[in-house]
Amino acid sequence: MYLSGKICKVEIYSDAHFMKLAYQEAEKAEARDEVPVGAIIVSDHQIIARGHNLTETLNDVTAHAEMQVITAAANTLGSKYLWDCTLYVTLEPCPMCAGALFWSQISRIVYAASDVKRGYRTVNSKMLHPKTKIESGLMEEEAAEILVNFFRKKR
Amino acid sequence: MYLSGKICKVEIYSDAHFMKLAYQEAEKAEARDEVPVGAIIVSDHQIIARGHNLTETLNDVTAHAEMQVITAAANTLGSKYLWDCTLYVTLEPCPMCAGALFWSQISRIVYAASDVKRGYRTVNSKMLHPKTKIESGLMEEEAAEILVNFFRKKR
Numbered sequence: 001m002y003l004s005g006k007i008c009k010v011e012i013y014s015d016a017h018f019m020k021l022a023y024q025e026a027e028k029a030e031a032r033d034e035v036p037v038g039a040i041i042v043s044d045h046q047i048i049a050r051g052h053n054l055t056e057t058l059n060d061v062t063a064h065a066e067m068q069v070i071t072a073a074a075n076t077l078g079s080k081y082l083w084d085c086t087l088y089v090t091l092e093p094c095p096m097c098a099g100a101l102f103w104s105q106i107s108r109i110v111y112a113a114s115d116v117k118r119g120y121r122t123v124n125s126k127m128l129h130p131k132t133k134i135e136s137g138l139m140e141e142e143a144a145e146i147l148v149n150f151f152r153k154k155r
Numbered sequence: 156m157y158l159s160g161k162i163c164k165v166e167i168y169s170d171a172h173f174m175k176l177a178y179q180e181a182e183k184a185e186a187r188d189e190v191p192v193g194a195i196i197v198s199d200h201q202i203i204a205r206g207h208n209l210t211e212t213l214n215d216v217t218a219h220a221e222m223q224v225i226t227a228a229a230n231t232l233g234s235k236y237l238w239d240c241t242l243y244v245t246l247e248p249c250p251m252c253a254g255a256l257f258w259s260q261i262s263r264i265v266y267a268a269s270d271v272k273r274g275y276r277t278v279n280s281k282m283l284h285p286k287t288k289i290e291s292g293l294m295e296e297e298a299a300e301i302l303v304n305f306f307r308k309k310r
Contacts, residue, residue, distance in 0.1 A: 062231050097251075123250075
């Protein structure tokens with residue numbers, strides 16, 4: 001756009017861009033020997049929270065990437081409701097995280113890989129908030145591969 | 156029992172005793188203008204965590220009483236698994252908390268009042284860990300009444 005004769009570049013980042021950053025969070029988890037899952041929350045094209053799984057480091061089953069970014073995003077916004085926010089997460093949320101996302105009334109969730117064993121859909125595919133839009137499959141292969149490789153090394 | 160000729164009194168507290176303490180936590184929540192739900196985790200007859208709902212105070216949907224005591228109990232035990240532990244909670248856990256309790260593999264849950272609108276059973280009555288025993292109904296009336304009175308005042 002033009003403003004005072006100068007060109008102002010407005011960059012609107014894509015879902016692919018934000019999922020890549022969520023994936024980078026998963027890589028940080030892997031480097032800590034944590035199950036590699038990463039998450040980002042975006043509001044108004046800005047990242048307001050980023051995090052990765054820390055269940056082993058914190059010795060706490062509740063320390064999933066999603067739980068941390070829900071808390072951090074609410075703190076940043078000063079609101080416990082994550083309206084007009086998008087969660088990018090590398091793995092389908094588990095029932096705990098889906099339950100938290102329900103309470104947050106988040107607008108949109110984009111997840112990469114499906115979790116056929118422990119994903120929320122194994123419990124109830126309709127447990128998210130009716131206002132929440134859900135998309136999946138972006139960077140699915142990479143997000144699944146980092147997990148498969150992690151568990152292969154553990155065997 | 157007798158030891159060196161002296162009588163040593165060993166008090167084994169009952170479920171009713173611990174639920175009363177969980178209820179006292181709910182009263183603390185009410186005093187803070189929080190939805191009055193309280194929880195206690197007991198291991199080997201000792202309270203290892205106690206807490207109450209703090210979602211408004213902390214501006215955080217994840218700050219349910221159960222989530223806080225799961226984290227605190229794991230911290231006390233130095234283990235993320237709550238084996239040989241009992242959770243006493245004044246209200247049926249929601250799906251988020253049930254999901255967290257699943258991951259914790261907690262041995263036993265005793266809840267007071269049922270939550271027909273937002274309890275975990277509205278999503279999937281089998282979402283808790285297969286190792287977890289569940290009981291309910293203890294102090295049901297008091298636990299429901301404090302909630303009903305709270306919401307009545309809010310109207």
